[in-house]
Amino acid sequence: MPLVFDIPGYGSLHLARLVCDFNGTLAVDGVLASGVAERLQRLAENLEIHVVTGDTYGTARQALAGLPVNVQVLPERGQAEAKLAAVSALGPDECAVLGNGRNDVAMLRAAALGIAVIGAEGVAPEALAASDLLVPGSEAALDLFLKPKRLLAGLRA
């Protein structure tokens, strides 16, 4: 069942998929941030979850093993384009995207909902500008979909 949000002054969101960057978004220094694993488990009941990552630390597959997520590790070059291509193939109108870096900008902009995540690795100003909302950290980002009134409160006009 997709997540449906009707947000006054913003529009209707029908989200079937969540596409996440890994480092700086779900992980710090290549290690999954605290609280992320259980939230991904719960979210997978409603959203198909994809992680698209340059995998700077080479840890993404291991860190996400056993979780209900599809992991795509990208080659060193052309990551922004590859992330955009992944979201385009998944249907941007039904995608929410979480990201923090410059290689997330195009997919954040393309998705129906783009969430910039600010943690220890920071957020690129271009990624912020391409997003609908900025949240402090991985748990807060995932909680937007588990506590939907937060999203409503942040986006309504």
Ligand SMILES: [Mg+2]
């Ligand atoms: Mg990142």
